[in-house]
Amino acid sequence: MMQRAADVANRLLAGEVAAGARAIRWLDDRDPRGPEVLAAVYPQTGRAQVVGVTGPPGAGKSTLTDTLVTEWRKRGQRVAVIAVDPSSPFTGGAILGDRVRMSRHALDPGVFIRSLGTRGQAGGLSRSTHDACLVFDAMGYDIILVETVGVGQDEIDVVNLAHTTVIIAVPGLGDEIQAVKAGLMEAGDIFVVNKADRDGYDATHRQMELMLHLRAQTVTDQRWHVPLLRAVAAKGEGADAIVDAIAAHRAWLDGHGDFISRSRMRAREQVLSLVRDALADRAVSISGDAIMHRVETRQLDPYAAAEQIVATLSGKSAAA
Amino acid sequence: MTTFKRPLRVLLAKLGMDTHTVGVTVIGHALREAGMEVIFTGLKQTPEMVCAAAVQEDVDVVGISTLSAGHTRSLPKLARLLREAGAGDKLLVAGGVIPEEDKPILEQAGVDRIFTMGSDTRDIVAYLESWWAQRLAEDAA
Ligand code: B12
Ligand SMILES: Nc1nc2c(ncn2[C@@H]2O[C@H](COP(=O)(O)OP(=O)(O)OP(=O)(O)O)[C@@H](O)[C@H]2O)c(=O)[nH]1
Ligand SMILES: [Mg+2]
Numbered sequence: 461m462m463q464r465a466a467d468v469a470n471r472l473l474a475g476e477v478a479a480g481a482r483a484i485r486w487l488d489d490r491d492p493r494g495p496e497v498l499a500a501v502y503p504q505t506g507r508a509q510v511v512g513v514t515g516p517p518g519a520g521k522s523t524l525t526d527t528l529v530t531e532w533r534k535r536g537q538r539v540a541v542i543a544v545d546p547s548s549p550f551t552g553g554a555i556l557g558d559r560v561r562m563s564r565h566a567l568d569p570g571v572f573i574r575s576l577g578t579r580g581q582a583g584g585l586s587r588s589t590h591d592a593c594l595v596f597d598a599m600g601y602d603i604i605l606v607e608t609v610g611v612g613q614d615e616i617d618v619v620n621l622a623h624t625t626v627i628i629a630v631p632g633l634g635d636e637i638q639a640v641k642a643g644l645m646e647a648g649d650i651f652v653v654n655k656a657d658r659d660g661y662d663a664t665h666r667q668m669e670l671m672l673h674l675r676a677q678t679v680t681d682q683r684w685h686v687p688l689l690r691a692v693a694a695k696g697e698g699a700d701a702i703v704d705a706i707a708a709h710r711a712w713l714d715g716h717g718d719f720i721s722r723s724r725m726r727a728r729e730q731v732l733s734l735v736r737d738a739l740a741d742r743a744v745s746i747s748g749d750a751i752m753h754r755v756e757t758r759q760l761d762p763y764a765a766a767e768q769i770v771a772t773l774s775g776k777s778a779a780a
Numbered sequence: 781m782t783t784f785k786r787p788l789r790v791l792l793a794k795l796g797m798d799t800h801t802v803g804v805t806v807i808g809h810a811l812r813e814a815g816m817e818v819i820f821t822g823l824k825q826t827p828e829m830v831c832a833a834a835v836q837e838d839v840d841v842v843g844i845s846t847l848s849a850g851h852t853r854s855l856p857k858l859a860r861l862l863r864e865a866g867a868g869d870k871l872l873v874a875g876g877v878i879p880e881e882d883k884p885i886l887e888q889a890g891v892d893r894i895f896t897m898g899s900d901t902r903d904i905v906a907y908l909e910s911w912w913a914q915r916l917a918e919d920a921a
């Protein structure tokens with residue numbers, strides 16, 4: 461039974477879960493019907509607030525997500541969650557376990573949880589994460605929460621995707637800046653120290669405070685006051701204040717025209733990354749093995765090879 | 781030209797109060813090693829929860845691990861819920877401690893295949909792969 465893109469698009473616009481799920485599958489699998497669906501629903505997007513949740517492995521991102529969803533539901537918001545976990549670089553397989561912590565929302569029709577494998581993409585997201593956000597946006601979800609892979613250093617692609625980035629740190633990952641790496645410090649809109657029930661909370665909190673202070677001195681855009689919040693996600697503590705802060709950030713973005721400018725930046729990033737992918741695919745198919753072989757055998761250096769390929773590509777597109 | 785790749789997506793779940801986790805973990809890792817995307821729902825699921833997750837995740841296969849009885853009620857119910865949700869085309873497989881005499885009941889109710897104690901994970905992988913190849917061929921036709 462071959463499903464048609466137009467049907468799926470109409471059904472997802474009407475809010476049908478199975479249709480949204482199928483559209484995301486097509487986009488994730490790079491099935492040509494995926495972009496067809498997106499084309500049909502794209503005009504209906506642009507309303508949802510995309511919230512990124514990132515932090516080191518095991519920081520409590522999923523547990524916190526679960527509590528934030530509960531809080532949003534109390535406030536009558538419909539929420540979609542995109543939970544990204546790493547795919548094996550060797551087999552392509554993945555174990556996606558984030559939804560284990562979100563079980564209590566399984567039967568709530570106002571919550572849609574989708575797990576995605578990174579499928580070879582670095583940066584903490586899958587290449588389909590943008591697309592999945594657009595699908596959920598078109599389905600009318602108010603909040604789209606994206607839980608990234610547990611990040612190490614500066615795999616912070618989520619910043620280019622989210623309107624609001626929440627960064628989670630935890631005590632006990634070492635007393636240096638281990639808790640949150642420098643790249644993350646510059647990126648977040650809201651900081652949370654989770655596992656505040658653990659030893660070392662005070663030290664981690666102080667350290668984060670210091671780093672935010674330093675950031676305030678270096679970052680020129682100081683209009684948004686970056687909050688530092690405390691949470692014990694495992695007990696549901698702190699969720700209300702975090703949801704308040706996320707709402708305040710949305711209001712701030714709206715008030716300063718930044719919601720639109722961040723949305724524009726996201727759109728731009730997505731277009732450029734699609735262009736990069738498409739060009740890279742085409743470069744590989746055009747250049748074939750010949751140029752690569754000359755590089756391998758040291759007859760041609762990599763820069764010259766790249767230039768040749770780009771020249772061929774521009775020749776092709778000019779002729780087309 | 782973009783590459784069109786469809787890894788098999790499998791939901792693995794445990795129903796009710798059954799807390800035996802070894803089998804489902806072993807299966808999860810075997811499927812991951814075979815290049816499949818495995819989504820865990822965790823323990824203490826109801827058939828309704830598993831059905832909702834299967835639809836949201838748009839998986840191809842729903843796998844239930846059951847070692848604490850109750851499967852003659854919960855599995856037929858899950859099969860029915862999946863059909864009602866328009867997800868009857870997903871493969872439904874089960875494993876664990878399932879007595880011989882229960883198997884016909886489950887198969888009758890819509891469980892496609894049962895793998896009990898001692899099943900070789902390679903056979904499970906091979907079964908899923910051949911089912912998937914056939915499904916892809918049908919879709920392409
Ligand atoms: C280890 C064990 C425990 C451990 C579990 C630890 C854990 N975290 O998992 C502990 C001690 C906690 C435990 C507790 C209990 N257990 Co116990 N336990 C076992 C035991 C000895 C081994 C199970 C196991 O891990 N096997 C190894 C794995 C790899 O095998 P497997 O799960 O069967 O999986 C294989 C296949 O079945 C298949 N498979 C499994 N799942 C799936 C899923 C899919 C999708 C597919 C395709 C395939 C597949 O593939 C796997 C690889 O071959 C079995 C006896 C037995 N021989 O099975 C009893 C057994 C399952 N337990 C039993 C009982 C009764 C209990 C208790 C009720 C005991 C009690 N009175 O307190 C409690 C209840 C726990 C609960 N609430 O569920 C009974 C169940 C009887 C029944 N179903 O009618 C058994 C059969 C023992 C017996 N002979 O009486 N148990
Ligand atoms: N003590 C304590 N433990 C917590 C808290 N929040 C989460 N945990 C535990 O931390 C562990 C990891 O939680 P997850 O929510 O899975 O963490 P995660 O960041 O999503 O993990 P990955 O997705 O694997 O990177 C679990 O055992 C949680 O129960 C907390 O506030 N206090
Ligand atoms: Mg997680």
